[in-house]
Amino acid sequence: MLDTGVPVLLARVGNYPLHHGSLGVVRTVGRLGVPVHAVVEDRFTPVALSRHLTSAIVWRTTGREEPERLADGLLSLGRRIGTRCVAVPTDDEAAIVLAEHADRLKECFLIPPAPPGLPRLLACKASLHRICAEAGVPSPSSRAPESRDELVDAGRELGYPLVLKNLAPFSRLRTPAVSGTTTVVPTERALLARFPGAVPPPVLVQEYIPRQQAEDWITHLYCGAGGVPLVLFTGLKLRSWPPYAGMTARAVALRNAELAVLAERLCRRTGYSGLADLDWRYDRRDGQYKLVDFNPRAGAQFRLFENAHGVDVVRAMHLDLTGRAVPDGEQAEGRVFVAGQLDFASAGAWLRRERRLPSDLPHVRPTERAWLAWDDPVPAAAEAMRFTGRVTWRLLRPEHPGRAARA
Incomplete structure (x- = not known):
């Protein structure tokens, strides 16, 4: 289905080695025979150890660099690969660099034709609020x-x-x-x-929208030229970590026509083109879905969603940018995404606060796991080791003298 002659570069800025969305990108196109090159923090991150990865490129960044220097680095990586790639950003900073320096980066990368400054405006919380007001999309x-x-x-x-x-x-x-x-x-x-x-x-x-009066929803989409969604999915967050405010720990794909209309309206009004992960909070007090965040990149839980043809947002992006048609089809309903240890932590927090187990635990089997995959087991083992090591270090590190004095 995909053009295996056009590789993918997983573009990242910053230090986040335990990011399951990056592994999802590697797997979703690598399984279909597309060569995948990934920017990684070191050669032993879970992404770097995936059997579906063609090459791991160690390039350490912090996000404190000037965007021009980051664009120079991406251009250098593209020239090293030697074949024009589809660049898939997994953080807002990488998405902004790709958009704002697209004229130069197009030498090596296929990049959606978004207005250059738009991803930065949408990712900024203040300008997003203004854009929502102009587009008639509710926001807090x-x-x-x-x-x-x-x-x-x-x-x-x-x-x-x-x-x-x-x-x-x-x-x-x-x-x-x-x-x-x-x-x-x-x-x-x-x-x-x-x-x-x-x-x-x-x-x-x-x-603040009280959690007792709210539901958390997500929209993942890929828009072609002019802000036209080529795939658009909606789902319900069941739990997050930290509780009620952080990354998705467990979610289910549910069709929500009202939410889809709002997301499409915003993208068409702004002319946004590319991947996007939108967070919404349904406010029961006034019956409105309010847009909380617009992330102009692949979301960490994007593998929750596929259409009837098995197309997710990253596959849709590759199809579109390589000149192929994106098959139209209904969203696959009822798929469940689970984010490993984050799900255990969120369930524990739920039990502590609600004094009962989450109702979905005995009845809902995951369709997609963030780390564990039978055809690619090493990343899950690497993630477990690094996660355990990080927790152990935090528990055993010496207490800061100032902290002890204050205690």
């Missing part, structure tokens, strides 16, 4: 304060508790305002204690 009330006074005003206007997020790609790596994806602060005192300086780091302050 948000502010991007630039001073301590504006921070206080935002909290009083939106009310407590508040959600804090890193404002934009690159700044989340250079000057992170919060660790992880989302932090909830209960009071103004807690907010000001977190940001004692006169000028806070780049941060988004967002209204």
